[in-house]
Amino acid sequence: MAKRDDKPVPPDKKExxxxxxxxxxxxxxxxxxxxxxxxxxxxxxxxxxxxxxxLVGPGAVPITLQINGEKKNLSVEPRxxxxxxxxxxxxxxxxxxxxxxxxxxxxxxxVDGKAMYSCTMLAMEAQxxxxxxxxxxxxxxxxxxxxxxxxxxxxxxxxFCTPGFVMAAKAYLDHTPNPTEDQVKRALGGNVCRCGTYMxxxxxxxxxxxxxxxxxxxxxGRA
Numbered sequence: 407m408a409k410r411d412d413k414p415v416p417p418d419k420k421e422x423x424x425x426x427x428x429x430x431x432x433x434x435x436x437x438x439x440x441x442x443x444x445x446x447x448x449x450x451x452x453x454x455x456x457x458x459x460x461l462v463g464p465g466a467v468p469i470t471l472q473i474n475g476e477k478k479n480l481s482v483e484p485r486x487x488x489x490x491x492x493x494x495x496x497x498x499x500x501x502x503x504x505x506x507x508x509x510x511x512x513x514x515x516x517v518d519g520k521a522m523y524s525c526t527m528l529a530m531e532a533q534x535x536x537x538x539x540x541x542x543x544x545x546x547x548x549x550x551x552x553x554x555x556x557x558x559x560x561x562x563x564x565x566f567c568t569p570g571f572v573m574a575a576k577a578y579l580d581h582t583p584n585p586t587e588d589q590v591k592r593a594l595g596g597n598v599c600r601c602g603t604y605m606x607x608x609x610x611x612x613x614x615x616x617x618x619x620x621x622x623x624x625x626x627g628r629a
Contacts, residue, residue: 462530469533473498474542482529489513491529492539500540500569511597514570515539521577523596540569543576552576555614561606567599575611587612 466481473496480495489506492498492515501524502512508526515524516538543550549557552575562568571594578585578593585593590611591604599607 469530471532471537472535473537474539484530486529487525488527488529488532489524492524498539498541502566502569511574512567512570514573514597516573516577519580521574540573551617552614555610559606559610559613561603561610563601563603567597571597571607579615584615585612
């Protein structure tokens with residue numbers, strides 16, 4: 407009768423289960439290296455480039471912006487937002503810097519016919535686009551019909567958020583000529599008034615829409 411081999415198997419000979427320390431270190435290193443490579447590629451993709459596709463910055467570079475129908479030549483760092491370029495370089499201070507993260511609407515301007523938070527757009531990205539600010543809505547000494555409606559309906563208190571509301575309202579009325587108050591409420595949901603004059607704002611926008619037919623920028627409201 408053959409003898410049975412009952413010798414215990416050494417621990418290092420047993421089948422190991424799970425992840426060894428060496429495998430863990432190897433896999434972790436690969437994951438970290440892959441993350442660094444991906445981050446570097448994303449950084450390259452997001453680095454501002456000039457018209458010829460060349461990297462620009464970090465110093466100031468010359469750009470040209472179309473603002474209120476005029477060409478503006480200025481020099482900005484690639485990181486500068488449109489809001490900062492308007493306020494700090496061009497001295498167009500109607501757009502207000504409040505949250506600086508695209509949540510309050512105080513910095514609203516119109517870009518290519520659409521309301522835009524100027525704090526969320528780089529000045530370099532705005533090249534070649536039509537930009538309108540509150541300063542360009544009417545001739546000096548005159549009020550734009552939307553601004554006049556805000557005045558008539560007491561749609562402001564401190565007035566700090568008012569330029570953003572007026573620009574958002576104008577952009578909306580250009581595409582929606584006869585809105586209801588409920589539609590205006592939804593359309594201006596991205597603008598915050600800390601004084602709480604929302605009822606006056608909605609009535610003002612509806613009134614501005616009713617004063618005269620046609621786009622709000624071409625003779626809407628009273629002369």
